[in-house]
Amino acid sequence: MFKNLSWPFLSAAPAAVFFDLDDTLIDTAGQLVELALEDAADAMRRTGLRADRAELIDFLRSKAQAAQGGNYFVAAAEHFSQGCVDASLSFVANEARTAFFAADVPDLEPLPGCRHLLLQLGERGSSLFLITAGNPKTQRRKIDRLGFADTFHAIAYVNSLEGETKLPVFQRILDRFALDPSDCLCVGDRVVGEIRDANSLGIWTVRMSGGEFAAVEPSRPDEVPDFVVADLLELATLLGIDLEQGLGEP
Ligand SMILES: [Mg+2]
DSSP states (O other), X not given: OOSOSOOOTTTSOOSEEEEOOBTTTBOIIXXXXXXXXXXXXXXXXXXXXXXXXXXXXXXHHHHHHHTOOSOHHHHHHHHTGGGBOSSOHHHHHHHHHHHHHHOOOOOOOOOTTHHHHHHHHHHTTOEEXXXXXXXXXXXXXXXXXXXXXXXXXXXXXXXXXXXXXSHHHHHHHXXXXXXXXXXXXXXXXXXXXXXXXXXXXXXXXXXXXXXXTTTOOOOSGGGOOSEEESSHHHHHHHTTOOOGGGTTOO
């Protein structure tokens, strides 16, 4: 899906690339949610719930993936309650919920090809910016774990919990570095987020499909990205970069 055939970046590197983090450079939906569910399952079993660990995690995962809302820790406590001998169901569920939201950010590795792609872009002269939305404290921890601090020209934290958007950050970077938006590229997964914000400024946009917000499709013309790619390899191909040789590297 694309809206413009005059794509300029096959032959010339973008002056700047604005990367999103979650579900763009790292597998947030897969890697982080799964670990938080494991922490929740362990907390439930510590209360005395005699559930098989793997079965309990499977149960929680299926409820989380269904994304039907509700407190699936209560559902899990009820489902496995025959084995619950010394704890009330609400206590079990609360312990699980607390553990889920307190889950630490684990050692993270970016998606395949990420480091090689960033290196290649830097060598071709692109300025690289990381603009990430969420809880800034959590996002800082992820970036620390990834060792990304020296990889980007600048990293910006957008506190989406307080309603901030990426739009003013894009504008500030364009102004500060005297960048022409038509020489710049934004890569992200959220059409109602960085894709719309970047489109509104005339920045080229590539959407990474998949992730937590994969089901959210553009509902307005300014939410339609110039390209949709399945992974960073496809992005590299769009940028005239061969990533295959870098895939075996850490
Ligand atoms: Mg994202």
